[in-house]
Amino acid sequence: MQYSIMLKPVKIGQILKISLLLALLISLPRSIYIYNMLSDGNLELSGDLLIDFLGRYVFFVVFSWIMLQFNTNTVYLYFKESPRLRVMLSILVNILILILFLNLFNYLFPFITGQEMDDRARGFSNFNYTVLMVVLFFIARVLRLQTDQQESKLENERLKQQNLQSELAALKNQIDPHFLFNSLNSLTSLIRDNKPATQFVNKLSHMYRYILQSGDSNLVAVKEELKFLESYAYLIETRYRDRFKLNIEINEAYLDEKLPPMALQLLVENAVKHNEISASHPLKVDIVQRNGSIFVENGIRPRTNLADGTKNGLINLKKRYALLLKQDLTIRQDNDIFSVELPLAKEA
Missing domain, CATH: 3.30.565.10 (Histidine kinase-like ATPase, C-terminal domain)
Incomplete structure (x- = not known):
């Protein structure tokens, strides 16, 4: 599919809703783990625990939103005519965003929770973000195709409507072609001794014939x-x-x-x-x-x-x-x- 300046962006609200939902889903295992620990009395509910959970959730939301926005709108806006370059750039930028977020999260985690992240927790976090990146890449593709198909249907409807209006206008304004051609032929016979005038009428007749024929x-x-x-x-x-x-x-x-x-x-x-x-x-x-x-x-x-x-x-x-x-x-x-x-x- 070729893209033009008429490319319709995926709605920001739709991207945000998906980001919130995905962040919630990827946080679900940790939520269940914390709930079970609280139920068994092995963990106490505290402000630090809530800050830790909310901090991770917000990071997941922001990461998801940036990835979806880039892969559904931004990359198509600036690389309309080169699908191969667009795919290569998407993969490269997705990896760069992933690395940036992992480093940013690992750097800010001690400031948010007041404790260092061990290697096991860091590895699990890296795994979560990597899986989320792959899922977001394919979701973005589905969103882009869905939006393009909807826009294509609307555009086809607009074309049909314009064609109907054009046909109606033609029916309202069209004089019988035979009448006009006969009139031009009659005019030619009256001015046949005037070669410039005859040539002028012949050219005019050719123009009118072309306009009618090309109208379809x-x-x-x-x-x-x-x-x-x-x-x-x-x-x-x-x-x-x-x-x-x-x-x-x-x-x-x-x-x-x-x-x-x-x-x-x-x-x-x-x-x-x-x-x-x-x-x-x-x-x-x-x-x-x-x-x-x-x-x-x-x-x-x-x-x-x-x-x-x-x-x-x-x-x-x-x-x-x-x-x-x-x-x-x-x-x-x-x-x-x-x-x-x-x-x-x-x-x-």
Whole structure:
């Protein structure tokens, strides 16, 4: 299972309850022993005895809580992409925590109880902590898997709900495609002598067809996106002429890989919406492939009359990447360059 920033942590309260219960269970043999000694009259109840018992119990609780917190949440937060490294680190840190607690307990024991711990008691204590460490390691794994499964079910339900809402919105807003295509064809016949206008309508028709066809797909091939982007770029170039330039450099080996529909078009549209486009300040958008991802980059020259709501497209795209690919959309803005990295999914 691959983890992302959306990793849901195991609840602190749940970890604390398990820690309290485990500490109680591992203290149970000693509790029974003390009870029997008290019942037989071989031991008297005293403040030192209670302090000894409570001190051991508190140490077990703290040890259990730290181990569970580390093995269920912390290690997954910082080592998301490398399961092998995560396991090796978990084992190493668990051993270090065990050694630290054993030394700390042995050091503090005389101060807590007022008496030294003999070798037999120290060996028994070391054994208890070692067994507890192994048990906690496996409990942490079960907790992590359980939490991930619950989150996966919730995420699937969210996706189903979003798909239903999208389908409903499409049904509400969709004009009969045949009607629109027939209207575009009729318009083409009226302006057939005007080649630029005919080309414009044909590109618009291609865009609409692609939007309808890709509506049923969560991911599309890069080559299909580029065809759609070519039509969209034509519409922009028709408006801005030589004030707008689109540069595409993508290796053919990546053309069959996948990304969410209209991702490239959305980022080009975002660049057009946000930046000044004039004869003195033309807009150039570069779409290049590096390190298995596609980067969409443009110079930054903000418009003075930026319309409200222009960030919704980027937010929508980030959500789609998180839901569909379990990956982050990396956005950078430095040296007057705005750059968005689009990770690609391998061809299924």
